Amino acid sequence: MKVGSPIVHFRHWHRPRVSVAIGLIGVLCAASAVLAQPATPTAIQAKRFALRVRLAENSAEASRLTLWYTRDRGETWHQGKTAPAGQDRIVFDANGEGLYGFYVVAHGAEGASSPEPTAGTLPQRWVYVDYTPPLAQWKNVEVLTDKDKARRVALDWVAHDANLDTRPIALSYQIAGQAQWHTIDNALPNTGQFDWQPPEDCEGRVIFKLSVRDLGGHLIERLFGPISLSSPRLVVAPEPPASQPAAEMEAVQASPEAPAGPELVGPIDPASRARAQRLYEQGLWHAERFQFADAEERFREAIELDPTLLAARTNLAGALSGQGRFAEAVKEYRQVLQDHPDRPTALRGAAMAYSARREYASAREMLERLLLREETNAQAWLDLGDVLYQMGQLPGARANWRRAASVDPTATEVIRIAQNRLSLFPLTAATAAPQEGK
Numbered sequence: 001m002k003v004g005s006p007i008v009h010f011r012h013w014h015r016p017r018v019s020v021a022i023g024l025i026g027v028l029c030a031a032s033a034v035l036a037q038p039a040t041p042t043a044i045q046a047k048r049f050a051l052r053v054r055l056a057e058n059s060a061e062a063s064r065l066t067l068w069y070t071r072d073r074g075e076t077w078h079q080g081k082t083a084p085a086g087q088d089r090i091v092f093d094a095n096g097e098g099l100y101g102f103y104v105v106a107h108g109a110e111g112a113s114s115p116e117p118t119a120g121t122l123p124q125r126w127v128y129v130d131y132t133p134p135l136a137q138w139k140n141v142e143v144l145t146d147k148d149k150a151r152r153v154a155l156d157w158v159a160h161d162a163n164l165d166t167r168p169i170a171l172s173y174q175i176a177g178q179a180q181w182h183t184i185d186n187a188l189p190n191t192g193q194f195d196w197q198p199p200e201d202c203e204g205r206v207i208f209k210l211s212v213r214d215l216g217g218h219l220i221e222r223l224f225g226p227i228s229l230s231s232p233r234l235v236v237a238p239e240p241p242a243s244q245p246a247a248e249m250e251a252v253q254a255s256p257e258a259p260a261g262p263e264l265v266g267p268i269d270p271a272s273r274a275r276a277q278r279l280y281e282q283g284l285w286h287a288e289r290f291q292f293a294d295a296e297e298r299f300r301e302a303i304e305l306d307p308t309l310l311a312a313r314t315n316l317a318g319a320l321s322g323q324g325r326f327a328e329a330v331k332e333y334r335q336v337l338q339d340h341p342d343r344p345t346a347l348r349g350a351a352m353a354y355s356a357r358r359e360y361a362s363a364r365e366m367l368e369r370l371l372l373r374e375e376t377n378a379q380a381w382l383d384l385g386d387v388l389y390q391m392g393q394l395p396g397a398r399a400n401w402r403r404a405a406s407v408d409p410t411a412t413e414v415i416r417i418a419q420n421r422l423s424l425f426p427l428t429a430a431t432a433a434p435q436e437g438k
Contacts, residue, residue: 070117132161136210137159159190205226206227208224209223347373360387
């Protein structure tokens with residue numbers, strides 16, 4: 001770990017270029033640029049750490065530094081501690097694990113380096129606070145063989161953590177009575193399953209080790225065994241009943257979200273469907289923690305096993321949007337809508353991805369299709385108002401914001417936002433339309 005590198009740089013007071021490095025208190029690590037996406041935050045293994053600040057060369061002297069932080073990706077900002085003149089670091093105490101965004105404002109005789117952050121301001125540094133080691137345990141290890149006498153060892157585990165890498169699992173084995181560990185694989189995705197084919201000369205009793213490492217540097221190891229490799233259980237793959245027509249079997253084995261039509265090219269065995277479901281659930285777990293790259297990989301693996309799992313493809317599109325890859329997200333959403341034209345999550349997701357690409361006409365089409373299905377969806381009315389506003393159609397935008405504020409009395413947060421929109425964007429004589437007041 002490097003020590004003593006510049007942390008936050010201000011080019012000048014009013015248009016600063018800023019970068020922030022984060023480290024444990026007393027140990028400061030270097031960074032060279034602002035992180036633009038929360039998909040790659042700095043991982044911190046402590047509740048308390050420091051942000052160190054240095055003004056750019058030729059800047060005026062700062063009288064104080066003020067720290068701001070967000071926990072909802074820039075929607076709301078909270079003021080943190082202030083450092084007086086002469087102090088180049090601000091200590092931060094995290095009140096929980098998760099994703100934090102930080103922003104530092106320097107104040108001096110010539111003014112502030114930048115305005116205070118508001119909704120939508122991009123943090124200067126993303127940090128994922130991760131002071132809890134992973135939870136990991138073995139579920140089972142079983143030695144199996146097929147009718148051709150081919151051995152395999154089914155390794156099943158469970159591991160959870162808020163900040164895992166895309167391939168955080170390492171598996172190894174040790175012959176009982178020996179000191180040396182042998183690597184099975186040192187970079188596996190956290191799928192919860194791995195089938196290992198032992199070498200032919202590997203006999204006797206074996207101990208297995210599961211290692212789980214998170215991005216914060218925690219390492220957890222769990223042992224299983226010893227178990228004997230000499231007495232495998234015979235497993236014969238089930239064959240479809242000869243009396244069951246193929247078309248009927250497809251209907252039975254299709255996932256609950258499978259389209260009824262020629263898109264389903266063949267049956268999916270129950271084991272593949274169960275594994276796809278586990279991968280999908282792991283993807284959701286990562287997505288909820290803004291780990292979109294990890295979520296993308298899990299969703300893609302689930303789709304490969306079960307192409308009929310539309311929920312995985314829908315959430316894959318969301319993970320792509322979370323990484324700013326909106327064109328790819330639109331492509332995935334459209335594939336979902338090709339099979340399920342009225343799927344609400346895909347319609348709104350596509351609308352948001354189109355909006356991010358400033359393709360507002362397409363975004364409007366998606367939202368209008370959604371509202372034909374869900375007339376009381378307050379969020380969709382709010383989104384449609386926002387799209388129309390971006391298209392320069394303020395009267396139509398206000399009409400939709402009013403619908404958002406009235407169609408569902410339980411949508412209190414949407415109502416608050418819609419009412420705020422209406423107050424911020426009143427009609428003028430130039431923008432008023434005869435239908436606005438109706």
